[in-house]
Amino acid sequence: MKEPVIGIDLGTSYSCVATVIDGVPTVIPNEWGERIHASVVSFLDNDRIIVGNEAKKRIISNPENTVYSAKRLIGRYFFSEEVKKARAMCSYQIVEGPNSSVRILINGRQYSIPEISAFILKEMKTIAENFLGTKVKKAVITVPAFFNDNQRHATKDAGKIAGLDVIRVINEPTAAALAYGFGKGISQKVAVYDLGGGTFDISILDIGNDIFEVISTAGDTYLGGDDMDLKILEHFISLIKAQYGFDPTQDKQVLQRLRDHAEKAKIGFSMQDRVDVYIKNLFMGADSKPRDFHTVITSEQFRDMVTPILQKTFKVCDEALQTGRLTIGDIQGVILVGGPTRLPIVRDYVRYYFQKEPLYGINPDEVVAIGAAIQANSLLDEKKKSTFLLDVTPLTLRIATVGGFTEAIIPRNSPLPIERRRKFTTSRDNQDRVRIRVLQGESNKADECELLGEFEFSGFKIAPRGAVTIEVSFDIDSDGIVNVSARDVETGAEQSTTIYLNAGLSAEEVAISQDLAEEVIIERDRSNLPEIKD
């Protein structure tokens, strides 16, 4: 049997793992038949964790020890806006680690974000191994199209920590398009509308034969199905307050159960016009007798709740079209991704906005993982009969120049792999080192771009100004991961490089984390789990 290879959609809210069996892309369920798994890690103690849907049940009941939406933090600096926002919203403790990195503090121990993501990836690996009955090593992992180098790198590190050999990192919208078989025929522009649990992304791809170019991408990292759940939850709370004079927000357990039922009610609208909610023994009344909660949500009520959320997504779509200098008429296909797009109301709005019937033949929760599995399979297919995917750089690679400006080195949408070289000379006598700040983004102003890192090259020979020329090479590999190196033009000697600022982990740190990931036990026996306490 040939070596198994899996595709993993490592999502903000949910993750999914798939593989190709006898030529058929297949989502791998866990022992309980679940096909998607909450991207949540809950710590029982420092050596024992729960991952997935069981962990999700503890977000409210065990808030300090349950990490969710770690993807919002991956590959970011502690001082970034996104991390500030997360610190204000999250119930777990986000602290600053070495080199301005982000750490999560649980039971007095700090975890890096790749470590947290690695726990989720390890669970995906285990699910695949249990199903296939064999060890799994190789994987393709998907990332959002707008992910910069630091975020891609950190995702790859997470894979390594989980004991995976990440053969490729591909863009989520590209994976979705691969799952639908795009890339084999004529060139066309396709919009991928990805409404997830916590985030919304719209990407417009120009798909030619084999080549997937991301023309534009826009998103909102705090917009998704969770907002719909919250709307329903608010509705429940106000009903209970009015009916019983009881405030459910005072009781974490009650709140958690209401939240779970709010999500269930939302999912219910995928198939029904009205949803009946019945929760037995929700709380104790003043007379110490248990009270049940019962209500019905009509499709009109639901529509009113979710319309403002959907309107926000289309504002983001407007933005993506504008940056791509496109109009609705240029879009030849629309792909739906993410659980909430199963809701008929979402499809109605998308159809209305794009003036086109969206594609939803493949389960929108699974389509990205399926595309990743297809790509993983074709990468390992020695006969190379299947899809060949040519990816491009998502963002322009730049260096900082004087006065807060930048200069483009490799323009966005350059095919990969690619290398560009620049020559620099010394500006003063006996200068023995140079520092180069590398950024990614579409603005010529440094503060409007994302800082990738700062590199220092040293060990130049002692010489008058202008006499030393070094050639700096900027290299982006097939995964979109950047390498910077320099050599002395005259001697050809490689210059020693120090990375001054880098959100990523060093090779040693990855090795230490690998040990940690091996030691920590992911509790998988559900009958054995400790009860949820407050």
Add this chain to the structure above:
Amino acid sequence: MSSITPEEIIILSEAIDEMDYYQILKVDRTASASEIKEAYYRETRIFHPDNFIHLTDKELKNRVLKISKLITEAYMILRDFEKRKRYDQQLSMSETGRDIRYREDEVKQEIKEDINSPQAKKLYNQALVDIMQNRLHDAIKNLKLALAFEPNSQVIKRKIEELQSQKN
């Protein structure tokens, strides 16, 4: 899909250093834009590193990578009308055939650095960290100290001005 032998990879990876972009893409100097695109797809389909994922020999892999990157480079220059024009001029001028890679700029960029004193450098770096962590007050303090060690540094002076205007 034509299969390439390791020997062919080795030979090409050596020879490619002497090949201009047209030779790399196997097209005429007069090739049209669509011919160049077609040639790029043809060549990259053969030499894309994804096709060599099975190779265990690291050195051979690096040779493939080198070829693949030069194919992309050739395409990036020849698909851009302005760059191609400049490149053609460059080719016609170099008789020895040495100048076969596109020159980004005639002038080399100077390495911008005017802080020599190690103390000033250290303080300046600390200030950069302060700025990133939004400690403007500390940053200015460190920059002013740095200026004491390096009174003529334009970089430090500018940075102080920049921060002070931000603060106000």
